[in-house]
Amino acid sequence: MRKRATVICRRGKRILLVARNESKWALPGGILKRGEDLSNxxxxxxxxxxxxSGKSAKYLFHYRGTQKHHHVFFCDVSKRAKARANNEIAHCRWVHVDEIARLTTSSPTKVIMKILGEKRNGTRGK
Incomplete structure (x- = not known):
C-alpha cells in the first residue's frame, strides 16, 4: 500500500480543499518520493x-484507505497567504467544515474529516 501525506490547512472553521479539473474535492497531499520524510x-x-508554504507539519493520525495509507498532518500557513491552484490542481477553495459533507469529495476526504471531527469532539474510539 502506498504512503500518502495528506494535509489539513485550517483558517478558523474553514479547511482548504483542492480539485483536479472538475472532479471531486480532496485534501491536498500526495505520494511520498523515495526516501522522503512524511512531514517533508x-x-x-x-x-x-x-x-x-507551510510553517510546520504536525502529525495528527493515519488512515488506511483501500488504495493508500494516509498520514494526516496539520500545516500552519500565514493568514495572509493566498492559495492558488498549481501543478495538477485546477481549483483551491477554503470551505466551512459544515459544508464539506455536502460537497462531492473523495472517499478518504470524507473519512478523514469525520475522524478529525471525532478527535476534536473527544468521541474517537468510544
Missing part, C-alpha cells in the same frame, strides 16, 4: 498544489 512530503505537496 506534506509540506512539499502543499507547496506544489497550492503554492502555500
Amino acid at each position: 512530503a506534506a509540506l512539499r505537496e502543499l507547496k506544489e498544489e497550492t503554492r502555500l
Whole structure:
C-alpha cells in the first residue's frame, strides 16, 4: 500500500480543499518520493498544489484507505497567504467544515474529516 501525506490547512472553521479539473474535492497531499520524510512530503505537496508554504507539519493520525495509507498532518500557513491552484490542481477553495459533507469529495476526504471531527469532539474510539 502506498504512503500518502495528506494535509489539513485550517483558517478558523474553514479547511482548504483542492480539485483536479472538475472532479471531486480532496485534501491536498500526495505520494511520498523515495526516501522522503512524511512531514517533508506534506509540506512539499502543499507547496506544489497550492503554492502555500507551510510553517510546520504536525502529525495528527493515519488512515488506511483501500488504495493508500494516509498520514494526516496539520500545516500552519500565514493568514495572509493566498492559495492558488498549481501543478495538477485546477481549483483551491477554503470551505466551512459544515459544508464539506455536502460537497462531492473523495472517499478518504470524507473519512478523514469525520475522524478529525471525532478527535476534536473527544468521541474517537468510544
